[in-house]
Amino acid sequence: MARMTPSEAFVETLAAHGVTDVFGIVGSAYMDALDIFPAAGIRFIPTVHEQGAGHMADGYARVSGRHGVCIAQNGPGITNFVTAIAAAYWAHTPVVAITPETGSTTIGLGGFQETEQLPIFSKITKYQGHVNGAGRIAEFTARCFDMAMAERGPAQLNIPRDFFYGEIDVDIPQPRKLELGAGGEHSLDEAAQLLGRAKFPVIVSGGGVVMAGAVEACVALAAHLGAPVVNSYLHNDSFPAKHPLWCGPLGYQGSKAGMKLIAQADVVLALGTRLGPFGTLPQHGLDYWPKDAKIIQVDSDHKMLGLVKKISVGVCGDAKAAAAALLDRVRSQELACHKNKDERLAEIKRQKDTWESELNAWNEEGDEWSQQVSKEDSGLLHPRQVLRELEQAMPDDAMVSTDIGNICSVSNSYLRFSKPNSFFAAMSFGNCGYAFPTIVGTKVAAPDRPAIAYVGDGAWAMSMGEILTCVRENIPVIPVVFNNRQWGAEKKNQVDFYAKRFEGVNLENPSFAQIAISMGAQGVTVDKLENVGPALEKACEDERAGKTTIIEVMCTRELGDPFRRDALKKPVRLLDKYKAYTVS
Numbered sequence: 001m002a003r004m005t006p007s008e009a010f011v012e013t014l015a016a017h018g019v020t021d022v023f024g025i026v027g028s029a030y031m032d033a034l035d036i037f038p039a040a041g042i043r044f045i046p047t048v049h050e051q052g053a054g055h056m057a058d059g060y061a062r063v064s065g066r067h068g069v070c071i072a073q074n075g076p077g078i079t080n081f082v083t084a085i086a087a088a089y090w091a092h093t094p095v096v097a098i099t100p101e102t103g104s105t106t107i108g109l110g111g112f113q114e115t116e117q118l119p120i121f122s123k124i125t126k127y128q129g130h131v132n133g134a135g136r137i138a139e140f141t142a143r144c145f146d147m148a149m150a151e152r153g154p155a156q157l158n159i160p161r162d163f164f165y166g167e168i169d170v171d172i173p174q175p176r177k178l179e180l181g182a183g184g185e186h187s188l189d190e191a192a193q194l195l196g197r198a199k200f201p202v203i204v205s206g207g208g209v210v211m212a213g214a215v216e217a218c219v220a221l222a223a224h225l226g227a228p229v230v231n232s233y234l235h236n237d238s239f240p241a242k243h244p245l246w247c248g249p250l251g252y253q254g255s256k257a258g259m260k261l262i263a264q265a266d267v268v269l270a271l272g273t274r275l276g277p278f279g280t281l282p283q284h285g286l287d288y289w290p291k292d293a294k295i296i297q298v299d300s301d302h303k304m305l306g307l308v309k310k311i312s313v314g315v316c317g318d319a320k321a322a323a324a325a326l327l328d329r330v331r332s333q334e335l336a337c338h339k340n341k342d343e344r345l346a347e348i349k350r351q352k353d354t355w356e357s358e359l360n361a362w363n364e365e366g367d368e369w370s371q372q373v374s375k376e377d378s379g380l381l382h383p384r385q386v387l388r389e390l391e392q393a394m395p396d397d398a399m400v401s402t403d404i405g406n407i408c409s410v411s412n413s414y415l416r417f418s419k420p421n422s423f424f425a426a427m428s429f430g431n432c433g434y435a436f437p438t439i440v441g442t443k444v445a446a447p448d449r450p451a452i453a454y455v456g457d458g459a460w461a462m463s464m465g466e467i468l469t470c471v472r473e474n475i476p477v478i479p480v481v482f483n484n485r486q487w488g489a490e491k492k493n494q495v496d497f498y499a500k501r502f503e504g505v506n507l508e509n510p511s512f513a514q515i516a517i518s519m520g521a522q523g524v525t526v527d528k529l530e531n532v533g534p535a536l537e538k539a540c541e542d543e544r545a546g547k548t549t550i551i552e553v554m555c556t557r558e559l560g561d562p563f564r565r566d567a568l569k570k571p572v573r574l575l576d577k578y579k580a581y582t583v584s
Contacts, residue, residue: 027073054084059441075113183317208272233279406488
């Protein structure tokens, strides 16, 4: 055992787990450890806000496959992590949130910057490690890093601030490698038998496929079966879009082709997906989930099997290993789906061609409100046309993050990727202010890839302070800001349910491009359709030269379908003084 300070033991354990970058805001609570980050080869990246630091750690982990790490001052600095850690929880991202705490001898006295930090994160982390003595700091640090990877989600490392000091004897723990298998032999045999009898198998390729490095295994299995493949919601990078069997994403603003094809399935293989309720809801007027199909679900977490959808077979295993094991089994069978393979491939092509034609012609929304504002906003750009132009100009190896909001959500129809670890969204937590800091984190992890964020004007105002992080730390990225002067997703509900009585949804915005310039970045305003693609191409060139460019796109106030309406009803007012507000 070596003798060292707890700060040294803490930093040595970070280094043992391969930590090279940490996002956060400087604080006295951990300054003794921070002082030796450079000597350990750890870059500290100071952010504008702690929520941004948490999202950056999320993006970093998702593109690199390694831990993302964030740290802040005890109390208010730590509570600012909450939204970002909740987003990482629902994205299954191995973020380690290091949360220095009030000194161990004064906890409970209500001192400066004190709060109970463990209960706050108890429902949004996979594991919480609390250092209860300086001598155990390396042990708990290592355990948090191991558990974040093993449980596929955030871990909290809580350290009373006085435990960074003193002298201890310690062995630095090495990372624990956890190898996952394909699943139980019996369940794999059952699944293979179902696939063997299937006449119209469909594969849902989920986030677990990306996390397990299973895209090639999924492609091989799909090719052998001749099965169409749809992406689970917001995992558009889980199957290569240029492959003839790719049929697009399910869920909100997803692919009609994918939905119409999965509706015909007699067997569905849900590979590496929990089949979340939001990602399988009806869309485009299509209640597409096949009611009578046999469902095979593969997930590394047994608690997810059959949780949302009734399944016929559950395989608790790694997506890559399970796909390979299933391919081995079906290769030895005479497959029913081979007898009608040509017809199925023709149906796949027909549905995809029809959907692409519809997207090409879908230049504006057709509802009454959108038609009205389209005329009023003459000269501004239709969101769907903008998204199509961006799609066509997108570099092949680009990383894209999307925020929550109307135009960003509509982009689900237009985002296609050739390689995994390319698409990053807040998943089912759906928080505003996610996309920009997340793409900054991805750029730190993958500096040679173009990094592009889609952000609405409301969410942009929440997160644009991180422009300073990009400029100060030389992290070039490309935010595309859709300026339509409104909180569009919620405005759609006021259009449809509240007779266009707009409250809190209209925004008056300054020039975001000019603000970016004043903060040391580049800014360009785009108000002509023919300039959208060239603006992105130029921004990518400038990004390679180390420059951040904010592309502000001036859009009409058209609105796509709302993405949630649970519990919304036409208003009923019982008090006389409110009845006048139920009509326009």
